[in-house]
Amino acid sequence: QLQLQESGPGLVKPSETLSLTCTVSGGSISSTSYYWGWIRQPPGKGLEWIGNIYYSGSTYFNPSLQSRVTLSVDTSKNQFSLKLSSVTAADTAVYYCAREDCSGGSCYPFWGQGTLVTVSS
Amino acid sequence: QSVLTQPPSVSGAPGQRVTISCTGSSSNIGAGYDVHWYQQLPGAAPKLLIYGDSNRPSGVPDRFSGSKSGTSASLAITGLQAEDEADYYCQSYDRSLSGWVFGGGTKLTVL
Numbered sequence: 001q002l003q004l005q006e007s008g009p010g011l012v013k014p015s016e017t018l019s020l021t022c023t024v025s026g027g028s029i030s031s032t033s034y035y036w037g038w039i040r041q042p043p044g045k046g047l048e049w050i051g052n053i054y055y056s057g058s059t060y061f062n063p064s065l066q067s068r069v070t071l072s073v074d075t076s077k078n079q080f081s082l083k084l085s086s087v088t089a090a091d092t093a094v095y096y097c098a099r100e101d102c103s104g105g106s107c108y109p110f111w112g113q114g115t116l117v118t119v120s121s
Numbered sequence: 122q123s124v125l126t127q128p129p130s131v132s133g134a135p136g137q138r139v140t141i142s143c144t145g146s147s148s149n150i151g152a153g154y155d156v157h158w159y160q161q162l163p164g165a166a167p168k169l170l171i172y173g174d175s176n177r178p179s180g181v182p183d184r185f186s187g188s189k190s191g192t193s194a195s196l197a198i199t200g201l202q203a204e205d206e207a208d209y210y211c212q213s214y215d216r217s218l219s220g221w222v223f224g225g226g227t228k229l230t231v232l
Contacts (some may be wrong), residue, residue, distance in 0.1 A: 046210065046223060047167070047184070049223065061220070062218070063218070105173070106155055106173025106174070106176055107155040107214075109169060109172060110169075111169075112166075113166050117218075
């Protein structure tokens with residue numbers, strides 16, 4: 001059964017870099033059918049796409065975050081990671097990792113449970 | 122401002138039918154990309170309600186249904202129940218951004 005688990009520090013200081021990892025179990029991160037990505041939700045607000053990465057390493061980012069975001073894939077560990085630099089309080093949010101499988105005619109999304117990251121000194 | 126447009130709120134009495142719209146453009150919904158719908162209860166992660174425009178994951182009641190036409194999609198909820206009170210979000214893919222796009226969310230109130 002597919003599981004996505006976000007991990008990383010729950011508290012990050014302003015101006016530092018937020019780093020999160022998504023560990024994939026029950027499925028291979030190397031499949032060409034899957035899109036991997038990150039989504040966030042600030043407290044009391046809506047969902048915001050951060051970026052996508054494919055097993056090949058190709059990346060696509062939300063233009064509003066592009067200058068601060070780095071995504072990477074580690075196929076040996078079946079993980080993908082997010083780094084967001086120069087964080088401020090506005091980056092406080094629940095961060096979700098997700099997979100979209102478009103191999104079966106209809107695309108099927110699957111999300112992790114999310115992890116809260118607070119930016120504060 | 123969200124790429125997909127949803128009404129901020131909708132309401133209905135128990136047993137009634139409500140619909141939530143999700144309006145996009147020719148670079149996302151209108152381009153034929155799948156639309157997904159999520160339900161988010163307070164303090165919880167979003168739960169997938171509808172995938173691929175109109176498909177229900179196992180365990181989602183058939184009171185929930187999705188449809189798509191042109192640049193818009195809709196979520197319908199029939200036989201409204203108190204536990205349906207939640208925030209609802211639509212999601213699609215945008216070829217201009219090469220990424221996922223979301224609606225701003227709709228708060229459903231059961232009167």
